[in-house]
Amino acid sequence: MKSYTLGFFLMISLAACSTSATTSTRKERKEDIKTAVKERVESGSYRILVNRAIPLGGRSVNLTSVYSLEIRNDSVYSYLPYFGRAYSVPYGGGNGLTFNAPVSEYDLSYSKRGAAEIKLVARNNEDTYTFTITVQPTGITYISINMYNRQTISFDGELDIYKDRATTANLPGRLTQEERTVNSNQGLTRLSN
Numbered sequence: 001m002k003s004y005t006l007g008f009f010l011m012i013s014l015a016a017c018s019t020s021a022t023t024s025t026r027k028e029r030k031e032d033i034k035t036a037v038k039e040r041v042e043s044g045s046y047r048i049l050v051n052r053a054i055p056l057g058g059r060s061v062n063l064t065s066v067y068s069l070e071i072r073n074d075s076v077y078s079y080l081p082y083f084g085r086a087y088s089v090p091y092g093g094g095n096g097l098t099f100n101a102p103v104s105e106y107d108l109s110y111s112k113r114g115a116a117e118i119k120l121v122a123r124n125n126e127d128t129y130t131f132t133i134t135v136q137p138t139g140i141t142y143i144s145i146n147m148y149n150r151q152t153i154s155f156d157g158e159l160d161i162y163k164d165r166a167t168t169a170n171l172p173g174r175l176t177q178e179e180r181t182v183n184s185n186q187g188l189t190r191l192s193n
Helices: 002-043
Strands: 046-055 061-072 075-080 097-110 116-123 128-135 140-147 153-160 180-183 188-191
Touching: 002 046, 002 116, 002 153, 046 140, 061 153, 075 116, 075 128
Parallel strands: none
Antiparallel strands: 046 061, 046 153, 061 075, 075 097, 097 116, 116 128, 128 140, 140 153, 180 188
16 A cells, blocks of 8 residues: 555656646747747848738638748848739739838837837839738737738738748748749639649
8 A cells, every 4th residue: 555655646746847847848948939039030031921811801811822021131022912902003913912122111129018010111113012010029920011002911920930941932832933823813823834
């Protein structure tokens, strides 16, 4: 009977030690993520992987393909879908939110809760884009894009904190420019033969 009681207390002691080790590991991991997010944002070179589009006045759309917004070398590399009303676009529909452009204005500040608030402006031959990006300390990101020629659209996503993937071209499933042809009537992307 004593051996069973001793074994029982030994198991309880081990479980308690395991739980406290897990808790400290979770806290350490949370702090590591918070530090990595802050470093990526302050470096001025980061990528946001987008998983949901929220058109103005419409239903949110869960995205099943890989979409991203990347800030690198004082430029914005946008590979985002557009859902909404266009007021004035080039013949054939234009490129929407798939473009590369230099950043003309960039402002980074932090909220009281530690979220990074980024405002940047980019221009190309189709429109002027004002991005308002909020990055939570956990890496969860909210993007709002205001344009002159189209309705505002928002996106939800997550900051990519892994340094080994340097550009959006390295994402799995990403097509090269030669492989991508756009069906402007339906907005579908397909492989060219």
